[in-house]
Amino acid sequence: MNDIGQRVRDAVKAAETPLSQSKIAAHIALGTDALSRSLNGQRKFSAIELSKLAELLNVSLQWLVTGAAFEPGADDATTANAADLIGETVAFPAGAYREVDLTTPPIPTLSPELSPEQAARLVAVHLRGQADRGFAEDIPAAIEAAYGIGVFVVAEGPAFDARGMSLGDLSYIVVRSTGAWYEANVVLLRELGALLGGKQHRIGTRQASLDSWTEEFALALLMPETTLRQMDWGKQTPRELAAYLWSAGVSAKSLIRRLDGLGIAKGPALIHADEGTLQLLAWHDPDCLSHRRAGAYRSPRIPADLLSAHLKALRDGLVTGESVAWMLDTPLEDL
Numbered sequence: 001m002n003d004i005g006q007r008v009r010d011a012v013k014a015a016e017t018p019l020s021q022s023k024i025a026a027h028i029a030l031g032t033d034a035l036s037r038s039l040n041g042q043r044k045f046s047a048i049e050l051s052k053l054a055e056l057l058n059v060s061l062q063w064l065v066t067g068a069a070f071e072p073g074a075d076d077a078t079t080a081n082a083a084d085l086i087g088e089t090v091a092f093p094a095g096a097y098r099e100v101d102l103t104t105p106p107i108p109t110l111s112p113e114l115s116p117e118q119a120a121r122l123v124a125v126h127l128r129g130q131a132d133r134g135f136a137e138d139i140p141a142a143i144e145a146a147y148g149i150g151v152f153v154v155a156e157g158p159a160f161d162a163r164g165m166s167l168g169d170l171s172y173i174v175v176r177s178t179g180a181w182y183e184a185n186v187v188l189l190r191e192l193g194a195l196l197g198g199k200q201h202r203i204g205t206r207q208a209s210l211d212s213w214t215e216e217f218a219l220a221l222l223m224p225e226t227t228l229r230q231m232d233w234g235k236q237t238p239r240e241l242a243a244y245l246w247s248a249g250v251s252a253k254s255l256i257r258r259l260d261g262l263g264i265a266k267g268p269a270l271i272h273a274d275e276g277t278l279q280l281l282a283w284h285d286p287d288c289l290s291h292r293r294a295g296a297y298r299s300p301r302i303p304a305d306l307l308s309a310h311l312k313a314l315r316d317g318l319v320t321g322e323s324v325a326w327m328l329d330t331p332l333e334d335l
Contacts, residue, residue, distance in 0.1 A: 047095030
């Protein structure tokens with residue numbers, strides 16, 4: 001029997017109110033025969049069905065999909081509930097992978113002795129090898145090509161920036177939709193560092209020491225120390241600053257944090273950081289706002305192999321299409 005089906009059965013047995021299979025099937029808009037086959041491993045639950053089951057059975061979607069218990073990082077009920085919603089959103093793609101029997105390749109593990117700078121240099125080689133125009137041009141695609149780690153952008157759900165998930169045969173990162181691509185790049189690479197460095201956080205918890213390593217890793221990856229030390233920040237013009245921010249794919253605030261961390265004096269052009277990165281870029285180069293990179297995180301995104309697998313399964317009548325429609329924030333009929 002499949003593990004998910006067994007966990008659903010366990011949750012039904014533990015429910016405070018007795019639930020018949022007909023009542024469960026009606027709640028998730030599923031026939032009783034299809035429900036029975038799903039419980040016995042003869043049919044895959046869709047991610048949407050699992051989400052509805054989690055709501056009905058008062059259990060975590062994360063637990064249903066992965067078997068991992070949710071552990072909130074705060075005692076406050078409001079904080080815990082918000083963290084649990086993040087866990088549900090981040091767990092949803094795992095259900096979509098399971099629905100079509102798709103996995104991701106094993107990912108290498110960086111040595112725990114590596115500093116953020118050393119780790120960033122190693123990872124940069126892999127990312128650059130997958131991008132002719134530099135990995136900052138399309139960081140989600142570069143990560144998928146280099147490591148097989150799926151990158152999702154979600155438009156719905158609770159407020160969070162990005163979270164990585166590693167389940168042995170599945171590794172992926174979920175990024176919250178935003179127009180600030182220069183900030184999304186940092187949090188996406190932060191989560192990449194957490195996965196590669198074996199520093200993944202449990203959903204709902206954050207440890208400052210680990211956040212410091214992964215954040216430094218992300219900044220070092222986007223802004224190599226050798227490059228920054230070769231630049232004359234004292235003579236840099238605002239236009240040159242804007243050009244650098246665009247090429248590196250970072251915000252002015254991230255650049256300031258990086259320079260401060262390296263002990264490099266900031267030049268007068270960085271006084272324009274007070275205007276905000278988007279205003280700075282638009283002022284010096286209005287065309288950048290219509291560039292593909294500027295919209296990289298605005299719309300929902302799922303890995304191409306997962307989309308292809310779901311569309312094929314939809315054509316073959318093996319899935320309903322609801323899961324991929326939810327992830328793409330697209331009406332089912334438009335698929």
